[in-house]
Amino acid sequence: MSEIAGVLPDLLEQTAIMLWMVALALVFGGVGGLAIGTGLTVTRSGGVLQQRAVWWILNVLVNTFRPIPFIILLAALQPIGRLVVGKGIGTEYAVFAIAIAATFGIARIVEQNLVAVPPGVIEAARATGASPWRIIRTVILPEALGPLVLGFTFAVIAIVDMSAVAGLVGGEGLGNWAVAYGYRQFDEVVTWSALVVVVVVVQLLQALGNALARRIMRR
Amino acid sequence: MAQHIVLDRVSKRFPPAKRGGDEIVAVNDVSLEIERGEVFGIIGYSGAGKSTLVRLINQLEPVSSGTITVGDVVISELRGKRLREQQTGIGMIFQRFNLLTSRTVAGNVAYPLEVVGVGAGERRRRVAELLEFVGLAGRADAYPEQLSGGQQQRVGIARALAANPEILLADEATSALDPETTAEVLDLLGRVNRELGVTIVVITHEMEVITRIADRVAVMEAGRVVETGATYDVFTRPRTTTAKRFVQTVVRALPEGDDLARLRSRHDGRFFTISFTDEGASEARVFSALARAGVDFQLVHGGVDDIQGRVYGLLTIAVRGEADAVARALEGIGDGVTVEEQR
Numbered sequence: 001m002s003e004i005a006g007v008l009p010d011l012l013e014q015t016a017i018m019l020w021m022v023a024l025a026l027v028f029g030g031v032g033g034l035a036i037g038t039g040l041t042v043t044r045s046g047g048v049l050q051q052r053a054v055w056w057i058l059n060v061l062v063n064t065f066r067p068i069p070f071i072i073l074l075a076a077l078q079p080i081g082r083l084v085v086g087k088g089i090g091t092e093y094a095v096f097a098i099a100i101a102a103t104f105g106i107a108r109i110v111e112q113n114l115v116a117v118p119p120g121v122i123e124a125a126r127a128t129g130a131s132p133w134r135i136i137r138t139v140i141l142p143e144a145l146g147p148l149v150l151g152f153t154f155a156v157i158a159i160v161d162m163s164a165v166a167g168l169v170g171g172e173g174l175g176n177w178a179v180a181y182g183y184r185q186f187d188e189v190v191t192w193s194a195l196v197v198v199v200v201v202v203q204l205l206q207a208l209g210n211a212l213a214r215r216i217m218r219r
Numbered sequence: 220m221a222q223h224i225v226l227d228r229v230s231k232r233f234p235p236a237k238r239g240g241d242e243i244v245a246v247n248d249v250s251l252e253i254e255r256g257e258v259f260g261i262i263g264y265s266g267a268g269k270s271t272l273v274r275l276i277n278q279l280e281p282v283s284s285g286t287i288t289v290g291d292v293v294i295s296e297l298r299g300k301r302l303r304e305q306q307t308g309i310g311m312i313f314q315r316f317n318l319l320t321s322r323t324v325a326g327n328v329a330y331p332l333e334v335v336g337v338g339a340g341e342r343r344r345r346v347a348e349l350l351e352f353v354g355l356a357g358r359a360d361a362y363p364e365q366l367s368g369g370q371q372q373r374v375g376i377a378r379a380l381a382a383n384p385e386i387l388l389a390d391e392a393t394s395a396l397d398p399e400t401t402a403e404v405l406d407l408l409g410r411v412n413r414e415l416g417v418t419i420v421v422i423t424h425e426m427e428v429i430t431r432i433a434d435r436v437a438v439m440e441a442g443r444v445v446e447t448g449a450t451y452d453v454f455t456r457p458r459t460t461t462a463k464r465f466v467q468t469v470v471r472a473l474p475e476g477d478d479l480a481r482l483r484s485r486h487d488g489r490f491f492t493i494s495f496t497d498e499g500a501s502e503a504r505v506f507s508a509l510a511r512a513g514v515d516f517q518l519v520h521g522g523v524d525d526i527q528g529r530v531y532g533l534l535t536i537a538v539r540g541e542a543d544a545v546a547r548a549l550e551g552i553g554d555g556v557t558v559e560e561q562r
Contacts, residue, residue, distance in 0.1 A: 120317040121317050124313060124317035124318075124375075125319075127277055127306060127310075128330060128334050129304065129305075129307035129334055138333070142322075218362060
C-alpha cells in the first residue's frame with residue numbers, strides 16, 4: 001500500500017498528461033479524420049459530390065499512411081513536426097504525430113460508417129432540392145451519428161495505445177512513465193499501476209461511447 | 220387541360236456494368252404528355268425502366284437525350300442551383316419511404332421547408348397542417364421506426380407536399396404495404412390530387428393501383444412506352460401483350476391452359492367469354508337474355524370490375540343446348556358486348 005502511495009503523485013500527473021495528449025490528438029485527428037472520411041464518401045462514384053480525382057488522391061493518401069507502424073511514423077514525422085509545432089521531440093511533437101496517425105485511421109472509420117447511410121434517404125433529400133453540402137450536414141452525418149460515435153470510441157482507445165510510445169521522442173505520459181520508471185528500473189509497482197489506470201481509463205471511455213451511441217440511436 | 224409534364228423523345232443510357240459490356244438503355248425514346256391535375260400511371264415489370272423514367276422527371280438523373288419540360292421550364296437543361304429550385308416544386312415518395320431516422324416525424328416533414336428557407340414559426344405551423352392532412356396529427360414527436368409502414372408512407376407524403384409542389388411522383392409507393400394499407404395510401408393520394416390539385420405520376424407494377432387512382436396509364440416494357448391511354452380504355456381494350464397481362468392480374472380474364480382444362484373437366488357445354496363495358500351492357504342484361512332464350516348456362520369464371528367508378532365485365536359461361544338455340548341466345552344479348560368462344 002505504501003509503495004502505491006509513493007508512486008501516486010507521479011501516477012496522477014502522468015495520467016493527466018496522457019489524458020491531455022489523448023484529448024488533443026482526438027480533437028485534431030477527429031476533425032481531420034472526419035473531413036477526409038467525409039471527403040472519401042462524397043467524392044466516390046455515386047456520391048453527392050462525385051469527384052474521381054479528389055477521391056483518388058484521398059484514397060492513396062489514406063492507404064499510404066495507415067499501414068505505417070506508429071513507432072516508425074513517430075520517428076519519420078520529425079522534420080514535419082519541426083515545421084508545424086516547432087520541434088521534433090517532446091510531448092507536443094508526440095501529440096502532433098498521434099494526431100496525424102489518428103486522422104488517417106479515423107478517416108477510414110468515418111468512411112465506413114457514412115457509406116452505410118441508405119442511398120434512398122440521400123435520394124429523398126436530393127429530391128427536395130437540397131444542395132450537396134446541405135445533404136452532408138443534415139442527412140449523411142446525422143444519419144450515421146450513432147455508429148460514428150462508436151467508431152470514435154474505437155479510435156480513442158487506439159489513441160491511448162499510441163500515446164504510450166511518446167517516450168521514444170522524449171514525450172511524457174503514462175506509457176513513458178511505465179517504461180522509463182517501471183520497466184527499466186524493475187519497479188513492478190509503477191508498471192502495474194500504470195497498466196491498471198490505462199485499463200480503467202479505456203473501460204470508462206468505452207462505457208461513455210456506448211452510452212452516448214445508445215442515446216443517439218434510441219435503442 | 221394544359222400539359223404539365225412533357226417528355227419529348229427521352230432516352231437514358233447507363234454505361235456498361237463492366238468494361239467492354241453493352242451500354243444499358245433504361246429508357247428508350249419515350250415521349251409522354253402528362254396533363255395538369257391528372258393522376259398518370261406508369262405500369263411495367265421490374266426492369267422495364269419506369270423507376271428510371273420517374274427520376275428523369277425531377278432530374279435526379281440527367282437525361283442522355285431528349286427534353287423534359289415541367290410547366291414552362293425545360294428542366295432537363297438545368298443544372299446546379301437552378302435545377303434545385305425547380306426540384307422544390309416536385310415532391311417524391313418512395314417504396315421504402317426513405318425517412319430520416321435521425322429526425323422525428325415533424326423533423327422529416329420540416330426538411331423540405333428548411334431547404335426552401337421557411338422560418339421556424341411558419342415551419343411549425345405548416346408541419347402541423349400537413350400532419351393533420353395525412354391523419355398523423357398526434358405523432359409529430361414520434362420517430363419513423365415507431366410507426367407502421369402505412370404511417371411512414373403518410374409521413375413521406377406529408378414531406379413530399381411540404382414545399383407546396385404542383386407535382387407528386389410516387390415510385391412504387393404502395394409496393395411495400397399490405398392490401399388494406401395500400402388502399403388507405405391510395406385514397407390519401409386521391410385526396411392530394413382532388414383537394415390540392417397536385418398532378419400525380421404513379422409508378423407501379425400493380426394493376427390494382429392503376430385501376431384505383433390513375434386517370435390515364437402508360438404501359439412500359441424494355442425501356443419503351445408500348446401503350447398509352449385512358450385507364451378504362453387500356454383496361455377494357457388492351458392492345459399489347461404486356462398490357463393484356465397486366466389486365467389479367469386484376470380481372471381473372473380469360474381462362475387459359477390448365478385453368479381452362481380444369482374448368483372443362485367440371486362443366487359440360489361450350490365455353491363463351493362475354494365482355495362488356497358500361498356503355499354496352501350489364502351483367503343483368505347478359506343473364507336475362509340467356510335465360511329468356513331458354514338455354515342452360517352457368518357462370519364458370521370472371522366477374523365485373525370497377526375501374527375508376529366504371530363497370531367492366533368479363534364473364535366466361537358454360538352453355539348447354541342445341542347449336543341454334545345457343546346462337547340465338549347469344550344473339551339476344553344485343554349490342555355492346557363481345558362474345559368469344561373458348562375452344
